[in-house]
Amino acid sequence: MAAQKKITRAEQKALRPIQILDAAFEEFVRCGFAGTRVEDIADRVGVTKGTVYVYFETKEKLFEAMINHFSVPFQELLGITEGLSGSATDRLLSILGLLYEQIAEDRTTRELTRLVIAEGHRFPDLIDRHHDQFIEPIIAKVDALILEGVASGEFREIPVEFSEIVVAPILTTTVLRLIFDDRRVPTPNKEAFLQAYSDLLLNGLLAKPH
Amino acid sequence: MAAQKKITRAEQKALRPIQILDAAFEEFVRCGFAGTRVEDIADRVGVTKGTVYVYFETKEKLFEAMINHFSVPFQELLGITEGLSGSATDRLLSILGLLYEQIAEDRTTRELTRLVIAEGHRFPDLIDRHHDQFIEPIIAKVDALILEGVASGEFREIPVEFSEIVVAPILTTTVLRLIFDDRRVPTPNKEAFLQAYSDLLLNGLLAKPH
Amino acid sequence: MAAQKKITRAEQKALRPIQILDAAFEEFVRCGFAGTRVEDIADRVGVTKGTVYVYFETKEKLFEAMINHFSVPFQELLGITEGLSGSATDRLLSILGLLYEQIAEDRTTRELTRLVIAEGHRFPDLIDRHHDQFIEPIIAKVDALILEGVASGEFREIPVEFSEIVVAPILTTTVLRLIFDDRRVPTPNKEAFLQAYSDLLLNGLLAKPH
Amino acid sequence: MAAQKKITRAEQKALRPIQILDAAFEEFVRCGFAGTRVEDIADRVGVTKGTVYVYFETKEKLFEAMINHFSVPFQELLGITEGLSGSATDRLLSILGLLYEQIAEDRTTRELTRLVIAEGHRFPDLIDRHHDQFIEPIIAKVDALILEGVASGEFREIPVEFSEIVVAPILTTTVLRLIFDDRRVPTPNKEAFLQAYSDLLLNGLLAKPH
DNA sequence: TATGAATGAGAATTCATTCAT
DNA sequence: TATGAATGAATTCTCATTCAT
Secondary structure (H helix, E strand, C coil), rough: CCHHHHHHHHHHHHHHHHHHHHHHHHHHHHHHHHHHHHHHHHHCCCHHHHHHHHHHCCCCHHHHHHHHHHHHHHHHHHHHHHHCCCCHHHHHHHHHHHHHHHHHCCCHHHHHHHHHHHCCCCCHHHHHHHHHHHHHHHHHHHHHHHHHHHHHHCCCCHHHCCHHHHHHHHHHHHHHHHHHHHCCCCCCCHHHHHHHHHHHHHHHHCCCCC | HHHHHHHHHHHHHHHHHHHHHHHHHHHEEEEHHHHHCHHHHHHHHHHHHHHHHHHHHHHHHHHHHHHHHHHHHHHHHHHHHHHHCCCCCHHHHHHHHHHHHHHCCCCCHHHHHHHHHHHHHCCHHHHHHHHHHHHHHHHHHHHHHHHHHCCCCECCCCHCCCCCHHHHHHHHHHHHHHHHHCCCCCCCHHHHHHHHHHHHHHHECCCCCC | CCHHHHHHHHHHHHHHHHHHHHHHHHHHHHHHHHHHHHHHHHHCCCCCCCHHHHHCHHHHHHHHHHHHHHHHHHHHHHHHHCCCCCHHHHHHHHHHHHHHHHHHCHHHHHHHHHHHHCCCCHHHHHHHHHHHHHHHHHHHHHHHHHHHHHHHCCCCCEEEEHCHHHHHHHHHEEEEHHHHCCCCCCCCCCHHHHHHHHHHHHHEEEECCC | CHHHHHHHHHHHHHHHHHHHHHHHHHHHHHHHHHEEEEEEEEHHHCCCCCHHHHHHHCHHHHHHHHHHHHHHHHHHHHHHCCCCCCCCHHHHHHHHHHHHHHHHHHHHHHHHHHHHHHHHHHHHHHHHHHHHHHHHHHHHHHHHHHHHHHHHEECCCCCCCCCCCHHHHHHHHHHHHHHHHHCCCCCCCCCHHHHHHHHHHCCCCCCCCC
16 A cells, blocks of 8 residues: 555656546547636546646647647557558558558547647647648658559559548548547448458459459 | 618618628637637627627527528539439549539538537537438438449449448548648649549559459 | 597507506516516517607616506505595404405505515605505504594504504515415405404404403 | 634635625615626625636525525524413514514514515525425414414414414514615614504404404 | 635626617 | 617626635
8 A cells, every 4th residue: 555655646746647638638529629618627637727727837738738648649650650561552451451440440539630620720730740740641651652553563553642532531431430429420340441442442443444 | 872772771681690690600610619709700790799699599509500501502412413414433423523512622511511520519410410411312322323333334343331432532632621721732623633533433553453 | 440440540559558568567577677678578568679668768767657557546445445434443444355455465556566675776766656655645544543443432542653553464465475476375365364354453362351 | 913814714715605695685685686786796795706606606596595594593583482481472472572573673584575575486496495484384383372372261262374464563564664664664663563563462452342 | 736716808698778761 | 650670788607817825
């Protein structure tokens, strides 16, 4: 007990801001930036409003800190894509699988996407960072892979300036889940979805391609 | 002048709610539901707060009325898709073109999409109606077209339960424009986009399809 | 029809203010002065707010006009008491009966009493007039009767400065009905009440009076 | 000074709601429920509007809390009547004296009566509680005493269903003071009033009772 | 570090009143 | 006479933020 208490004491200090960020995430997701009350965040942690202000100067800064905090896992994804091997097709499908897991399946990233869409106007820096850190690297990765596949003769030549088309079904799945929140949209089956999508992506819709 | 005044008087009454809905659209888009001040909406119309409340009981009802008002054009799109003719491929590409115009290019629908994503939690009925009136009919339309193409031997057999994959690039374009608001994402070129996408969709990525 | 219409037209002008006063009575009784909305009064008449202001300058003046309008019947009561004959006892009991009818049984007078109690602070003139026109004359009447009865040997000598004691049970019945609004207090039986009260008043409580 | 400060800090918290209730009483008495501004209550305490809402959720809840708070002394009166001794006559006169002090002389109870009459429509639960806790027990007490006096041969038989007649002069005194607020009605003399009333109540008006 | 009482600058909403028709 | 759109001042209630403890 003494040992535990010691740990608790020592870690409490480091833990508190994390608890607050977690609570902030839930409340901002639920009500948006303007609609969220700092007191509700505090209640969720089990502390009072004042405590939140011990750690974060303003609601705005808390919001930004929360976004940064929850963006970390996504960062790691980008690293993983570096280590892939196999044909261009293999690596492209692997990336789609990873993105699906990270964007469509993972609630945190999904809700982060909602906040980026909803609160972008108010936090332009957020959007810029989001673009530079997530969107741009992924698009660049996909671009590079496609060019590589084209160069090796594996892929047909397609205009690389539209490569977001390739990841579109994943973002769309995310957005539809965001909108309908598991009520109307059936909980998706990753394997079946990727199977169907990779078949369509690779082979096209036509029975007899030109 | 007398004639004009007559018209103004008589029509002002019918005009006012529309003016308020237009102003509400701009403000809700700019600041979200909770972040918008009714007074700013009134200012935009050039009336006082009180006048807004003459026409709409609460801010929430105003928001809902605004969403309904601006959903009308989208409704009409669904009618147009009924009149299409040609091969399944032709009609599918026509639908994609229409959707592109309506969802990705049209600012109103685009911003409506933002509000649906951002404020869905607070207006669940809105979301349900949105699903029943827009999402479901479009998906059903695409489903039917694909099945028809498959039946006629025009398309390969693909699992129809994922037909939102087909419209995904359009929703993705919309969402990316919403997020980056014409700053990072270059204003897209409809012809080139549809050209690239239809080629990929129809023929697939592989140089030598299975 | 023409005749009726003529009457309607001619009387409409005279009727409108009465209708408004009637509606005002109901609403002021229901919600008090501050709690009543002019629009609710107008709705009750079936006209718009503006119409009320055609006849009454302000809500305050409407209130005062309403009080005056509904005070008239009470005025008439005072006249009737002049015409009474018989012994002092007979006349006193007659007056109590008349007061019972007018104050305790008549809803209008009862609710007027509520308004006098509730809104007196805001309308001091009202209170003064109420005193001079109703309370004072009645008390004076009772005083005179008692003195007459004492002079004639019919009554014992009682201090006439407390003669409101004699009418107290009637005001009390009124007030209790006002408070409990026919829910807790059983609808009173005039005959039984007056019977019981006159017996007590005349003969006292003691089995063997001093 | 240090000691005083310590007390002030610690007790301020417990004191604040009482201060607010006191201020609320004065303002609600002065202007009625609808006419009272929460800000005026706050001003009276020397705090801001917001502070009032720290302690009471709404103006309505504040009103109800205030009524409950000021009803306590009246509650205690009921306890005192239990301890009375002597003949039925003695005890009845004692009760009338206590009621006179509590209802007619005590400004707080008097004004509470005004609020009960004026705002009853808006707070029906309040009225019900008022009936069950105050009116009913007192009437029951008087009923019991009369029956006891009748049983012991001290009183004549009078119909006990009208026993509110016995307390009527006290409520009437209260109401008249409420209406004329010490302007027209002379500040009453308790001894003289009770003397006059007990004589009339016990012996009746007639020189020669039947 | 944590509290929570207090603030005060709003924000939504209400409503008596006006006035052009 | 009657309307009802519009006003604007007032009012309730909210909430981010502060600060003494």
